[in-house]
Amino acid sequence: xxxxxxxxxxxxxxxxxxxxxxxxxxRVLLGHGSGGQLSAELLREVIVPALGKAARSGAMEDGAVxxxxxxxxxxxxxxxxxxxRFFAGGDIGCLAVHGTVNDLAMMGAMPIALxxxxxxxxxxxxxxxRTICESVGRAATAAGVPVVTGDTKVVxxxxxxxxxxxxxxxxxxxxxxxxxxTRATIGDVVLLSGPIGLxxxxxxxxxxxxxxxxxxxxxxxxxxxxxxxxxAIAGDAIHVMRDPTxxxxxxxxxxxxxxxxxxxxxxxxxIPVPPTVAAACEILGLDPLHVANEGCLVxxxxxxxxxxxxxxxxxxxxxxxxxxxxHVTDADATRVVMSTLVGSRRIVDMLIGEQLPRIx
Amino acid sequence: xxxxxxxxxPILAKQLIVEINAAVTRPWSLxxxxxxxxxxxxxxxIDDLLPAGLRMVHGxxxxxxxxxxxxxxxxxxxxxxxxxxxxxxxxxxxVPGSHTDLLSLKARxxxxxxxxxxxxxxxxxxxxxxxxxxxxxVGFETTAPANAMAVIQAKELGLRNxxxxxxxVLVPPAMTALLEDPECGIDAFLAxxxxxxxxxxxxxxxxxxxxxxxxxxxxxxxxxLLEGILMAVRQLEAGQATVENQYIRAVQRLxxxxxxxxxxxxxxxxxxxWRGVGSIxxxxxxxxxxxxxxxxxxxxxxxGIETAExxxxxxxxxxxxxxxxxxxxxxxxxxxxxxxxxxPMVSSEGTCAAFYNxxxxxQAVAASTxxx
Numbered sequence: 001x002x003x004x005x006x007x008x009x010x011x012x013x014x015x016x017x018x019x020x021x022x023x024x025x026x027r028v029l030l031g032h033g034s035g036g037q038l039s040a041e042l043l044r045e046v047i048v049p050a051l052g053k054a055a056r057s058g059a060m061e062d063g064a065v066x067x068x069x070x071x072x073x074x075x076x077x078x079x080x081x082x083x084x085r086f087f088a089g090g091d092i093g094c095l096a097v098h099g100t101v102n103d104l105a106m107m108g109a110m111p112i113a114l115x116x117x118x119x120x121x122x123x124x125x126x127x128x129x130r131t132i133c134e135s136v137g138r139a140a141t142a143a144g145v146p147v148v149t150g151d152t153k154v155v156x157x158x159x160x161x162x163x164x165x166x167x168x169x170x171x172x173x174x175x176x177x178x179x180x181x182t183r184a185t186i187g188d189v190v191l192l193s194g195p196i197g198l199x200x201x202x203x204x205x206x207x208x209x210x211x212x213x214x215x216x217x218x219x220x221x222x223x224x225x226x227x228x229x230x231x232a233i234a235g236d237a238i239h240v241m242r243d244p245t246x247x248x249x250x251x252x253x254x255x256x257x258x259x260x261x262x263x264x265x266x267x268x269x270x271i272p273v274p275p276t277v278a279a280a281c282e283i284l285g286l287d288p289l290h291v292a293n294e295g296c297l298v299x300x301x302x303x304x305x306x307x308x309x310x311x312x313x314x315x316x317x318x319x320x321x322x323x324x325x326x327h328v329t330d331a332d333a334t335r336v337v338m339s340t341l342v343g344s345r346r347i348v349d350m351l352i353g354e355q356l357p358r359i360x
Numbered sequence: 361x362x363x364x365x366x367x368x369x370p371i372l373a374k375q376l377i378v379e380i381n382a383a384v385t386r387p388w389s390l391x392x393x394x395x396x397x398x399x400x401x402x403x404x405x406i407d408d409l410l411p412a413g414l415r416m417v418h419g420x421x422x423x424x425x426x427x428x429x430x431x432x433x434x435x436x437x438x439x440x441x442x443x444x445x446x447x448x449x450x451x452x453x454x455v456p457g458s459h460t461d462l463l464s465l466k467a468r469x470x471x472x473x474x475x476x477x478x479x480x481x482x483x484x485x486x487x488x489x490x491x492x493x494x495x496x497x498v499g500f501e502t503t504a505p506a507n508a509m510a511v512i513q514a515k516e517l518g519l520r521n522x523x524x525x526x527x528x529v530l531v532p533p534a535m536t537a538l539l540e541d542p543e544c545g546i547d548a549f550l551a552x553x554x555x556x557x558x559x560x561x562x563x564x565x566x567x568x569x570x571x572x573x574x575x576x577x578x579x580x581x582x583x584x585l586l587e588g589i590l591m592a593v594r595q596l597e598a599g600q601a602t603v604e605n606q607y608i609r610a611v612q613r614l615x616x617x618x619x620x621x622x623x624x625x626x627x628x629x630x631x632x633x634w635r636g637v638g639s640i641x642x643x644x645x646x647x648x649x650x651x652x653x654x655x656x657x658x659x660x661x662x663x664g665i666e667t668a669e670x671x672x673x674x675x676x677x678x679x680x681x682x683x684x685x686x687x688x689x690x691x692x693x694x695x696x697x698x699x700x701x702x703x704p705m706v707s708s709e710g711t712c713a714a715f716y717n718x719x720x721x722x723q724a725v726a727a728s729t730x731x732x
Binding site for chain 1: 364369370374450451464466476582716717
């Protein structure tokens with residue numbers, strides 16, 4: 001966020017202002033898990049400092065690259081607590097596979113192995129557990145990655161909401177791939193592999209019972225094959241890749257802008273928002289740019305490769321609607337801006353906390 | 361998206377901007393009453409495209425923002441009770457009270473739930489007869505009919521565990537109060553389209569006549585606002601002051617009679633304190649005597665609450681359109697959507713949050729100074 005103090009506000013005035021009766025901040029709020037500003041704050045101010053020397057320094061990425069002998073291995077982990085557990089287009093089981101496979105893929109890695117850890121609430125129906133595990137199995141098989149180890153814990157009734165799943169993934173980075181949130185470069189083009197907002201609005205409208213659940217489905221899918229194709233075409237000219245999950249496209253691009261120290265300019269016209277997503281967001285008072293995705297990626301690439309990449313991506317099922325949505329520019333501020341429909345401009349900020357539906 | 365894209369057409373928008381520029385010969389101040397309109401103006405950068413003399417003043421039409429601190433504190437006191445399920449529209453949860461907010465209470469274990477309709481709260485009361493379900497009935501005339509229906513149904517069902525904390529406010533008395541304020545300086549109003557969908561525009565006609573201000577009932581999409589602005593400017597330039605309707609696809613002069621009937625059956629008009637503005641006579645709704653048994657403030661003892669606003673917050677001046685958020689020393693520093701000091705920073709429809717989310721900092725101050 002690049003807001004400066006208004007003119008006439010000296011630093012001393014701000015520092016000497018009355019002690020602020022701050023809204024309580026010493027407890028974890030739901031918003032701390034939203035993938036937006038609050039999540040970043042919790043990592044920066046609590047989790048990473050508390051880890052001390054054990055925390056490896058460097059940019060926050062979707063996974064970590066570990067050099068072993070001459071290989072670049074990638075590790076990533078993710079927990080899944082989605083409610084409802086079953087929704088159009090998927091369920092908590094396949095989501096747990098896709099989420100971790102995609103985190104590896106965004107580091108340019110192909111998955112080698114997955115772990116599966118289950119935390120189950122006492123009284124959970126065995127039949128539903130079987131259904132979820134079958135979904136894990138199908139998704140892992142389809143992605144071509146074995147589940148190699150796991151863990152099962154049962155907690156008392158009321159101590160968890162049904163079932164929580166954690167998966168961790170080990171991957172092998174493609175030799176030509178070097179994507180990193182630090183590498184967005186002035187002149188780069190921002191590519192998006194498909195329409196945004198499908199997963200988040202599907203889950204939210206199922207939860208709320210908006211009544212158009214039949215018209216909308218989560219985009220949850222593995223993206224590593226698309227990444228493999230993209231790396232084969234453009235290699236390390238793919239500077240950054242992210243799957244804009246929680247916090248949506250706006251939060252992913254803001255993180256990239258901040259980490260790389262650049263400005264990202266988007267063109268509102270070019271961002272593919274499916275009509276049902278747009279409608280659900282209108283009703284719920286949400287910004288599609290803040291809504292979670294589970295099956296699309298945003299890539300920041302050298303401009304000379306953008307055309308070839310889009311053409312190739314459009315030949316794949318995952319990237320059928322791939323398009324360019326903006327570019328990276330020089331600016332004194334690291335931020336994301338968007339040209340508006342009426343020809344003006346606005347700043348696109350990260351999601352702050354939880355997405356709260358508005359009154360009217 | 362059908363019914364929306366038609367009102368976001370960039371070519372038509374640019375034409376309207378050209379027409380507005382051609383129509384304006386003198387400086388004018390227009391107030392958009394509703395927070396939803398403020399949101400569109402700021403999000404689309406519409407005010408940046410208007411001629412230099414034409415100033416948009418952001419009005420008090422965000423129900424989250426004007427709900428008095430005392431009621432937020434009462435809501436928190438009720439929500440903290442172990443026997444209560446406290447239900448509310450989502451964006452009330454982060455509004456800071458004197459000491460805490462509803463989301464923080466939720467994190468501490470209170471049963472605070474987001475609902476999308478008062479009927480959801482009613483259903484909870486039916487399903488949990490051993491719990492007290494309280495619904496935070498906030499909003500303008502727009503949300504009042506649905507909230508009234510929930511109370512009517514609760515009475516028909518004989519529910520003893522459902523109540524409402526009412527903080528409804530009415531637009532016309534607020535407009536009158538603004539016009540009576542010598543600091544006001546507003547030349548014309550864009551009235552809130554959705555409020556008028558319920559109420560029509562009859563009650564605005566005496567205001568337009570008495571204060572000689574044009575009032576244009578306006579929608580919420582970019583083209584609605586640009587057209588509303590153009591209609592208001594043309595009236596001003598011609599020396600007219602009538603009520604016009606831009607939002608013809610939703611609003612009729614007499615409004616929605618069924619909705620009005622539900623409101624007048626359940627609610628009675630009362631004096632109401634607007635957060636940051638003060639008390640405005642006959643500007644709110646309270647439960648009528650026949651439905652008083654559903655009043656949460658009498659069901660739960662929440663008297664003796666002392667409230668304290670943050671001294672740096674200038675929400676009142678912002679809600680009256682006297683100042684803009686960037687005039688505030690706390691804006692963007694002590695007060696952000698992450699840790700709001702005042703209500704206008706909370707809801708996406710609050711003026712301060714609308715400014716902040718669109719990244720308005722120093723540039724906005726420079727622009728508003730240049731215009732005034």
